[in-house]
Structure formats: C-alpha cells, structure tokens
Amino acid sequence: MYIVLEGIDGAGKSTQINLLKEWLESNGLNVETIVEPTDLEVGKLIRKLLTRSDATTDTMQKTLGLLFAADRLILMDKIEKLESENRVVISDRSFYSSLVYQKPQNWIKEINKYAKIPDLVLLLDLDVKKSVERCEGTDEFENEEFLTGVKQNYLDLARSNENFKIIDANNGPNKVSSDIKKTVAPLFDICKDCIS
Numbered sequence: 001m002y003i004v005l006e007g008i009d010g011a012g013k014s015t016q017i018n019l020l021k022e023w024l025e026s027n028g029l030n031v032e033t034i035v036e037p038t039d040l041e042v043g044k045l046i047r048k049l050l051t052r053s054d055a056t057t058d059t060m061q062k063t064l065g066l067l068f069a070a071d072r073l074i075l076m077d078k079i080e081k082l083e084s085e086n087r088v089v090i091s092d093r094s095f096y097s098s099l100v101y102q103k104p105q106n107w108i109k110e111i112n113k114y115a116k117i118p119d120l121v122l123l124l125d126l127d128v129k130k131s132v133e134r135c136e137g138t139d140e141f142e143n144e145e146f147l148t149g150v151k152q153n154y155l156d157l158a159r160s161n162e163n164f165k166i167i168d169a170n171n172g173p174n175k176v177s178s179d180i181k182k183t184v185a186p187l188f189d190i191c192k193d194c195i196s
C-alpha cells in the first residue's frame, strides 16, 4: 500500500505522517516513510534551487520539473520492494506535487510517466494565509500569490482523481489526525468507530 500526503507548504504533512505511522504500527502494521524531494544528490540540488529568487520563473520551473522527476524515479524501485515485503509506504509528496507546482501539466505528466500512482492521497487542505504564517519563508514558493494557485490546482486534481481524499487541515493536529485515521482505517480493516 502506497499512501501519500499532499498539500501546500506547511499544511502539516510531516506532523501527520508521524502520527499516522505511530498509529498504524500500534495496529500491527509495518510502516516505512519516504520524503520528496529526497536527501540524495538530486534532492539536495533541488532544495538549493528552491531558495533562488528566480525559482518561480518559467525556465527555472521547467528545470525543477525535470529534477523533481529524476529525484522521484530513484524512489520507485524502493517503493516496489517495500510493498513486496508487505510494508505500508507513507510518502511526504509524490508526482502530484509536480502537477500542481510546476507546468505545463501535459509535459509534467509525460516526464513522470514512470512514477507510481498512489493508492490513497490525503490532501491536507489549508488556508493559504495560515500556510504562509507557518512557513519560514526560505523557499521562493512560500508566498500567498503562488500558493493560492497551487491550492486551487490541488482542489482541481482532487475533483478528477478518485484516489484523493480531502482533509481539513485548518483544525488542530489531533482533529486532523483523527480525520486521517478514519479515512485510512477501512483500508486495513481497523475499526473506524474506535477512533476518538
């Protein structure tokens, strides 16, 4: 099972991944987490480029699109292997991030054609103002105008992809966590009504 958490910057993905992992493990499942961009060479280069003042220009976005796709491709064999060992793979972001942050969409789809489609995408939907407040502002993407477009792109994707579930990320971390558990529980035959 390949579960992905998506959302604009600061939506609470890493907080919720930790809580979800702990809860699934307490229910007897083996869980492995992964993060995009990775901490491998390409991922490190991406993190550096994200702080450049020209990171949102058309040319740099295409460059980043290619780098994100390459960084992601390295992870695909690892995900397959973990799944074959019956591990639940929870990922912080996926190719859907490229579809909403980079463009043009058809080209992004093409260069990500070998990326694995997640079984479930939990879209943490947060108000853009809250996102900007939560972020440190080190990356060029962390501004209200850019993230307003990204949030809309996510909602459009959620509408056209059945593997998406929208979670209201404006609530406190415990409420967000219980909403996520209720969404995930049926996949593993865990009692939904036992979640507080």
Ligand SMILES: Nc1ncnc2c1ncn2[C@@H]1O[C@H](COP(=O)(O)OP(=O)(O)OP(=O)(O)O)[C@@H](O)[C@H]1O
Pocket (backbone or CB within 6 Å): 007, 008, 009, 010, 011, 012, 013, 014, 015, 016, 134, 135, 169, 170, 171, 172, 173, 174, 176
């Ligand atoms: N539900 C919540 N309510 C209020 N603050 C939260 C909530 N969830 C997370 N935070 C805080 O918001 C900040 C960003 O959270 P987190 O790192 O989990 O988000 P993220 O989506 O992984 O961020 P990024 O996209 O920047 O990696 C942290 O300071 C975290 O403590």
Ligand SMILES: Cc1cn([C@H]2C[C@H](O)[C@@H](COP(=O)(O)O)O2)c(=O)[nH]c1=O
Pocket (backbone or CB within 6 Å): 009, 010, 036, 037, 050, 068, 093, 094, 095, 096, 097, 098, 099, 101, 102, 139, 141, 142
């Ligand atoms: C995978 C991926 C990520 N991004 C952007 C989204 C964020 O602004 C940063 C990643 O940092 P975070 O710690 O997850 O906030 O990169 C992107 O534009 N395209 C992608 O494919």
